[in-house]
Amino acid sequence: MATETHTAEGQGLADAIGVSGDHAGASAAGMPQLDLSHFPNQIFWLLVTLVVIYLVLSRIALPRIGAVLAERAGTITNDIAAAEDLKQKAVEAEDAYNKALADARAEANRIVAETKASIQADLDEAIAKADAEIAAKAAESEKAIADIRAGAVESVQIVAKDTAAAIVSALGFEPKAEQIDGAVDSRVKG
Amino acid sequence: MATEAAHGEGSSLVFHPMDQFMVTPLFGDGPVHWYTITNVTLWMAITVLGVLALLVLTTSKRATVPTRGQSMAELSYGFIYKMIEDVTGKDGLKYFPYVMTLFMFIVFSNMLGLLPLSFTTTSHIAVTAVLALLVFGFVTVLGFVKHGTHFLGLFWVTAAPLPLRPVLAVIELISYFVRPVSHSIRLAGNMMAGHAVIKVFAGFAAIAAVSPVSVIAITAMYGLEVMVAFIQAYVFTILTCVYLKDALHPAH
Numbered sequence: 001m002a003t004e005t006h007t008a009e010g011q012g013l014a015d016a017i018g019v020s021g022d023h024a025g026a027s028a029a030g031m032p033q034l035d036l037s038h039f040p041n042q043i044f045w046l047l048v049t050l051v052v053i054y055l056v057l058s059r060i061a062l063p064r065i066g067a068v069l070a071e072r073a074g075t076i077t078n079d080i081a082a083a084e085d086l087k088q089k090a091v092e093a094e095d096a097y098n099k100a101l102a103d104a105r106a107e108a109n110r111i112v113a114e115t116k117a118s119i120q121a122d123l124d125e126a127i128a129k130a131d132a133e134i135a136a137k138a139a140e141s142e143k144a145i146a147d148i149r150a151g152a153v154e155s156v157q158i159v160a161k162d163t164a165a166a167i168v169s170a171l172g173f174e175p176k177a178e179q180i181d182g183a184v185d186s187r188v189k190g
Numbered sequence: 191m192a193t194e195a196a197h198g199e200g201s202s203l204v205f206h207p208m209d210q211f212m213v214t215p216l217f218g219d220g221p222v223h224w225y226t227i228t229n230v231t232l233w234m235a236i237t238v239l240g241v242l243a244l245l246v247l248t249t250s251k252r253a254t255v256p257t258r259g260q261s262m263a264e265l266s267y268g269f270i271y272k273m274i275e276d277v278t279g280k281d282g283l284k285y286f287p288y289v290m291t292l293f294m295f296i297v298f299s300n301m302l303g304l305l306p307l308s309f310t311t312t313s314h315i316a317v318t319a320v321l322a323l324l325v326f327g328f329v330t331v332l333g334f335v336k337h338g339t340h341f342l343g344l345f346w347v348t349a350a351p352l353p354l355r356p357v358l359a360v361i362e363l364i365s366y367f368v369r370p371v372s373h374s375i376r377l378a379g380n381m382m383a384g385h386a387v388i389k390v391f392a393g394f395a396a397i398a399a400v401s402p403v404s405v406i407a408i409t410a411m412y413g414l415e416v417m418v419a420f421i422q423a424y425v426f427t428i429l430t431c432v433y434l435k436d437a438l439h440p441a442h
Contacts, residue, residue: 031208033315033382038213040224042316049234050324053241053295058287061245065267068252068260075254 153188160184207389211313211382229309233302237311240298266294270427277431278438285434288328292321293427300381300419304412312422313381315374322374325430333437344440373429380422384415 032038161184168175216227244266248259256264270290274282296312303310311317333341345362347355388411395404 031382032211032213033313033378035213038222038228038230039316041213041222041226041228042230042311042314043320044224045228045231045234046311046317046320049238050291050295052238054287054291056238056242056246057290057294061241061249061263062267062287062290064249064252065245065263068249068254068256069264069267071252072254 157184157188160188205390205393207386207393210309210385210389213314230311230314233299233309233311236302237295237298240302241294244298245294273428274431274434277428278435281438282431282434289427289430289434292325292430293423296321296377296426297420297423300423301416303381303385304415304419310381310385313378313385315378318374318378319370321377321426322370325373325433326370329433329437332434333440336438337440341437341440344436369429369433373426377422377426380418384411384418387411388415 161180164180164184165175165177168180213222213228213230215222216229216232220226222228244259245263248257248263251257251260253260267290270293271283271286274286274289278285299310299312299317302308303313333344337343345359345366347358347362350358388408391404391407391411395401395408397404
C-alpha cells in the first residue's frame with residue numbers, strides 16, 4: 001500500500017516516512033534514486049554546492065595554493081643559485097688564499113736571498129778590510145824587523161870595531177882607526 | 191502498520207539496502223520541495239566544509255615549508271593540475287577551477303558517503319546526471335565557440351577511407367551523445383552498488399552463525415569502497431579532461 005502511494009506521486013514518500021518514521025515504508029519502493037519528485041531538491045542543492053565550491057576555489061584556494069607553489073619554486077631556484085654563488089666565492093677565496101700563500105713564500109725567499117746577499121757583502125768587506133789591515137801590519141813589522149836588523153849589523157860593526165880597537169890596544173899596538181874599520185867591514189860583509 | 195511489519199520481520203532476515211539513499215527532510219515531515227532542507231542539503235554542506243577545510247584552512251599560513259594539511263592541499267592541486275595539463279595541454283589550464291570543483295565535490299561526497307549513517311549524494315543519478323550534463327553542455331558549447339563548425343570534424347574521421355566516413359560519423363555521433371549517460375551512471379552506479387552490498391552483508395550479520403564472515407566481508411567491501419570512491423572521482427575527472435580536450439582540439 002505504501003508502495004503504491006510512493007510511486008504514484010512524490011508527496012507519497014514523505015507521507016510514508018512520516019507515518020513509519022524509519023525504513024519500513026520506503027524499502028519496498030525500490031530505488032529512491034528514481035523518485036523523480038526529489039530531483040528538483042537534489043539538483044537545486046547540488047547547484048548551490050557547486051557554485052559555493054567553485055567560488056571558494058577560484059577566488060581563494062586555488063590562487064593561494066598556486067602562489068605558494070610558485071613562491072616555493074622561486075625560493076628553491078634562488079637558494080640553488082645562492083648556493084652556486086657561495087660555492088664560486090669559496091673557490092675564489094681558496095684561490096686567493098693559495099695565491100697569497102705563494103706570494104708570501106716568494107717574498108720570504110726574496111727577503112732571505114737579499115739578507116743573505118747583504119750579509120755576504122758585509123762579510124766580504126770586513127774580510128777585505130781585515131786583510132788590508134793585516135797586510136799593513138805585516139809590512140810595518142817587516143820594516144821594523146829590517147830596521148832592527150840594520151841597527152843590529154851597525155851595532156855589531158861598532159862593537160866589533162870597539163872590541164878590535166880594545167884588543168889591539170891591549171896587545172900594545174896603537175890602534176889605527178882606518179885599518180880596523182876596513183878589516184871589520186870586510187869581515188862583517190864577508 | 192508498516193512499522194509493525196518491519197519490527198515483526200526484525201527477528202528474521204530483513205534487508206533494507208536502499209533505505210540509506212532516501213531523501214528526507216531534515217526538519218519536520220513535510221513534502222520535499224525544491225528548496226526544502228533535506229539530508230542532501232546537510233551532506234552537501236558537509237562536503238563544502240570538507241573542501242574548505244582541506245583547501246582553504248590548511249593553506250591559510252601560506253607556509254613555504256608546508257604543514258601536513260597544506261601538503262595534502264598542494265597534492266590535490268598538483269594532481270588535478272597535472273591531469274589537465276597532461277590530457278588537454280596548456281590551453282586547458284584555463285578551465286582548471288571548473289575541473290577542480292568537480293573533482294573536489296565528487297571525491298569528498300564519495301568519501302563522506304562512506305561514513306556510517308551518512309548520505310551519499312553522488313549515489314543519486316539526479317546529482318551525477320547534472321554533473322555530467324554540465325560537463326557535456328560546457329564542452330559542446332566550448333567546442334562550437336572555439337572552432338565553429340570545425341568542431342563537427344570530431345565526427346568526420348578524415349583518417350578513415352571515404353566510404354566508411356558516414357558510418358563512422360553516425361557511430362561517433364551516438365557515442366558523443368551517450369557520453370553524459372555513461373559518465374553519470376558510472377559514478378552513481380558504483381556508489382550505489384557498493385553501499386547496497388555493504389548493507390546486504392550487514393543484514394547477514396544478524397545471524398550469529400555467519401556474522402563473523404559477514405563482518406569480514408563488510409570490512410573487505412569497505413576497503414574496496416574506499417578505493418572505488420577515489421577511483422570514481424578520478425575517472426569522472428579524467429573523462430571530463432578528455433571531453434575538454436576534444437572540445438579544444440577536435441581534430442582526431
